[in-house]
Structures are given as C-alpha cells and as structure tokens.
Amino acid sequence: MQTQTRPTDIAQVAHDRIYRSLRQKIMHGELAPGQALTLRGLANTYGVSMTPVREALRRLAAEGALTLSASGRVTTPELSPERIEELAALRALIETELASRALPRAHLALIERLQSINSANAEAAVKGDAVGYIRTNLEFHRTLYLRAQAPAMLAIAETVWLQLGPTMRAVYARLTRTEAPRHHRMIIAALKAGDEPALRLAVRTDVTHGLRHLTQ
Amino acid sequence: MQTQTRPTDIAQVAHDRIYRSLRQKIMHGELAPGQALTLRGLANTYGVSMTPVREALRRLAAEGALTLSASGRVTTPELSPERIEELAALRALIETELASRALPRAHLALIERLQSINSANAEAAVKGDAVGYIRTNLEFHRTLYLRAQAPAMLAIAETVWLQLGPTMRAVYARLTRTEAPRHHRMIIAALKAGDEPALRLAVRTDVTHGLRHLTQ
DNA sequence: GCATGGCAGCAGTGATCACAAATCCGGCGC
C-alpha cells in the first residue's frame, strides 16, 4: 500500500510527457496549421525512441488535434470554414451549459481569480503576445468551468479547443488589442449579478465572436 | 499513383482494424463495465503483436471509451451517477442541435429509412436482444444526424455514445419492451411536421429517458 | 488462525530492427 507513486492517477511516463507537451503547443497555437510532424524527428527532439512518440501522436489524432493522412503522415489540421463554424457552435453549446452550471457555485474568490487572469490576458493582448493571449484566454474559461463540477463536459470543451488550436493563432493575431477582455468583463458582471441569461449570452458572444468572421 | 489502397482515407492497417472492432463492441454494450483488457491477451486474440493492440487501446482510452489505471492497466469504465448525468446532458445538448440542423434536409426517403430502422429496433426489443437494440437505436440517431452535415458534432456525439456503451447494456436490459420506439415515433412525427421545437423536445426526451433513473 | 514476507508470474513500457510504402530527386529519352 505504501507505494511511492503520485497521489494522482497521472502516469509520469515518456509518452505521456510528450503528449502533454505537444497538446499544449497545439492548444496554445504554437504550431501553424498544416505543419508536418515525423516520428523520428520528434523522437530525436524528445530524446526517446519512436514508440512513445507514436502513442502520443495517435492519441492527439484521436482527439482531433492532429490529422492523419492516408499514408500515416501526421500534420496539424487546416480547418475548413464549415468545420470552424461547427466547432464554434459546439463551443457555444457546451460552454454556455458549463457556465450555467458554474454560476450557482461562483463565489467572490473565483470572480477575483477570473479578474486577475483577465488582467494577464489584457496584458498579453497589448503586448501582441498571441500565445500568451490564447493561454490566458483559455485559462479564464477553464477556471470558470472547473466550478461546474462536470469533468466530462470540460474534457469535451477542451477537445474542441484543441481542434481549434492551430487556427486560433491566425484568428487572434488580427483582432487582439483590448478587444476580447470586454466580453470577459461581461461574463464577470453576469456572474456577480447572478444573472443566468446574461451569462449565457456573454459566453456565447465571447466564444463565437472571434470565429464568426472566419466562417464566410 | 495506381496503388491498391481504398479510395477513402481510412487506413486498413492492423491497429485500425482492432480499434474498430473494440470500439464497436464497446459502443454496442458487448463489454461489461469494469472488464479488464490485457495487451498480450488481445494480441493473441487478434493474432498480432502487442504494438498495434497498444495503439488501439490508447486511442480508445483517449476517447474515454476505456479507463487506464495508474499502473497502465486498461478496463472498461464503471461510470458514477454524476458522470452518467453529465453524459446524458451532453447527449441532449449536442443531439438536439444535430436534429435541428438535420430537420430542413430531412426528406421523405430519410424518414422512410428511419422508420425501417425503427422496425428493426422494435424487433430487437421484443426479442430481448440488448446488443441489437442498442445497435439499431444508435443507427437511428446516426442516420438522422448524418443529414445535419456536421461531422465534428457527430464525432463528439459518437464519443459520448462510446463512453456510455458499457453502461447502456445495463440500462436497456431493464426497460426494453416496445418502450423506446415511442420516442422514436415522436421524432419521426416532428420531422414530418417540420416542427423544430417538437423535434428538439422529442430528441431530448429520448436520449435522457433511459439514463435519468440511473442518476439518482 | 491470522498476518506477513518473499517469490514467481504477469502486465505495461520503451528500444531496436526488418520491412513496405510513399516521397523526392536526378537523369534519361523524346
């Protein structure tokens, strides 16, 4: 019983480390759409053999974060406008539900944390730091949704973020400024007021705003 | 250029074959919750080495169809009531949206196909064929949702079905009878009438009905 | 009788290798 494994059930093995590393890069928009990844190349980069790299890539491909060509080559996806519209609709559907479920549990400490993340988000925006912008933006949403106590829903929301990752960079590169924190402030205001319809609207607006102009 | 590969981009390799086989078994409720799967055992069953089995299992685990213990052992998941409630809510959210999108494209040929699938579903119900019941039930939904032209949404809906697979058998074992086709007939009636609110309600009722009593 | 310790078998992980298919590139012929 007195094993020295971590208290979590998170395996600390090589393929998992590589999976997390690549997943973060993809979700934060550090990889451009259409970029090719090779087993031997990544194995060399991470100093391991092809085996754990293959598992990490296959897992990411299963989650839609990467595309497998017919010959097994993996690349980051280049999304069609229709696909982007779908993923934006999914974000709106799932995240409004998550926000609704988080609302009754959103106490002052959470709202303060959201405001703090929002400051970092605005800072990244004015500095033109696209990766930092995306990272803090997702952190804002994740922090709120964690309160919903709905891990399966959150996992699916994150899967959608992952699929949008490579595209996100292109999206946010052009709008940045202090644009998006406005919607985040609307979310915070609705949380403070306990106004569920306003919260749902604010979340829906926030998640679809940046993607809408890409779907035409 | 004159390769003999299929025109689709679906790889016909060993790990993919094993993945599809296991995925179907899980989604159709052929595997009981908590059942353990071993790499060497499956490798033997399918007549391959551990490598492709490992990839298939990891892919299924990534989709939530299987659970990985801390030591790497994989089993079919035993879902908590909270998790089931979440997954039912996700089904309701996503599938009402898919049905709405399919509605304007639902012509008579589709409705006739749905009725035909529904007959097979009723037949499986009276025969007490749980696997056949689940299979035709999912086929009914998938056939409708394919008309929505929303592959990303459908993929996520199927992921949810996959997670519910092992649990579904236990659910439908107790209610079967000609119970569920009633909701399916409501869906068909709403499609014929072009009545979107009724369609959304019928879908929501159908997907949450069987799961609701498990969430308490 | 029960608890504990050790040992054997079992299960997953990652490295290495042989192989096949796809891709790329240079040269040859028209």
Add this chain to the structure above:
DNA sequence: GCGCCGGATTTGTGATCACTGCTGCCATGC
C-alpha cells in the same frame, strides 16, 4: 525544354525483446 522513369531516402508499421513494477499466492512464523 519537358515529361517520365527509377532508384535512393524518408517515413510509418509491426514484431521482438529486455526491463521494471505490480499482483497474487503460498509458506512461514507468531
């Protein structure tokens, strides 16, 4: 000069193996 052919290289796939840690069982001692 252009296009096509063929080989070299790259890349993914699957098998095998050594290794580690876990599991479970049996025997031993209290």
